[in-house]
Amino acid sequence: MRKFGLIGHPLTHSFSKKYFEEKFEKEGIEGCSYELFDIPNAFDLEEILSEDPEIEGINVTIPHKEDVIALMDDLEEACEEIGAVNCIHIQDGIRTGYNTDYIGFKNSLSPWLGGIKPKALILGTGGASKAIKQALIDLDIDFLNVSRSEDEDQITYGDLASDPEIMKTHHLIINTTPLGTFPNEEGIPAIPLDQFSAAHFVYDLVYNPPVTTLMKACLDKGGKAKNGLEMLMLQAEASWEIWNS
Template sequence: MKKLGLIGFPLGHSFSKKYYLEKFDKEHITDVNYDLYSIADIQEFEKIFKDSDFYGVNVTIPHKINVLPYLQELSPEAQAIQAVNCIQIKHTASGPFLKGFNTDVFGFMESLKPLLDDHHKKALILGNGGAAKAVEYALNALDISYKVVSRSKTETNLTYSELDAHILNEYYIIINCSPVGTFPNLEDAPDIPYDHIGNKHLLYDLVYNPPETTFLKNGKNNGAKIKNGLEMLVLQAEKNWEIWNEL
């Protein structure tokens, strides 16, 4: 039995495990299993990738960066972002060969493309964590300029208090990469002036649970197009599967 899985710590509910096990059942794939591997110390990863039955893993917090020293190669987007969420494992005569990818980029970019109109030329990225790095890479690839919005002021970003009607009439894409609005604080939303959101705006929330965050509800109530992160996860998961099974 070939093995796939998710490494991270702590691991609770996993979209990945549910998704892949349902995929295996639906597509009658019987020679592969997908499981969760809760590892607090990244050094425990060595036991996993040295198991010759493993040919791929997903990576989540807190190991997306500290797994990098174990990898022999990075895809271009993983190299640029310096974070991976997908690792391909090939067992060779000289030992395991590990290549890291960041399929969040693919998932986000492909789910965003169908929503873009001609006036969607500039974006605001709310938050500056790891997820924001994947979004930045995708926006660069799509030739969409952007500004990061965070609580602390730097030379290049904006703060939430600086957002006003003028800025929101220039930046018609707003992407929430922060955890604001996730369970259990479902009523919370990023502190932006929603009164200046209109039907030219596109609001995208990387969160998918709940399906419609307060951030998205506020946008929809003002006529904006909205999108949650579920399709991004599905596209990313299928890209992982493609990577793991390429010859």
């Protein structure tokens, strides 16, 4: 039996197990299993792998994408630059970290934007935001990081409220936070929703529910919105390729 899985906390929102189980059945892939490991601490991965050394691949989701780096024996070069791991390949006891979030986001963003490159606001500064940042750099899209706390490399949500020019000149809003994820669907980043316009695009990495509160706020003003399901599917397929390389 080939074994794979996902670590994160919480995992009530995750579609990964269903996605891979359907993939195995649809493509006639036999002798494979995919399990969810809801762990509050990234270092609990050590116990999981100790108890089941047959595991070949692990996906990593919020909030462990940065902390899990300390448990790797090696990192893919691009993953080193990003500073976050969301895919682990285990071969002959060697753990190698990759970042397929980058692949999934980059390959889903460009077609959706239709060739334009609006300035972006990245909401959140966690592990997922690092892959998004690198993808925007490689796509030559200017961006600002937005967080609850002030720092020299980021602005705050308060800055968005006090300076309407920021939203007027940054039309691509990317939510990398878990706010709005099932079962807490009413959650939303603290951005001024009244400043949305028909020129705005919201790319919400949340995919459950399919239309988040943030997405709806943009759609109600005539803008466009996209959830993270396509990104999930693309990064999952990239993970499968890595595990079978």
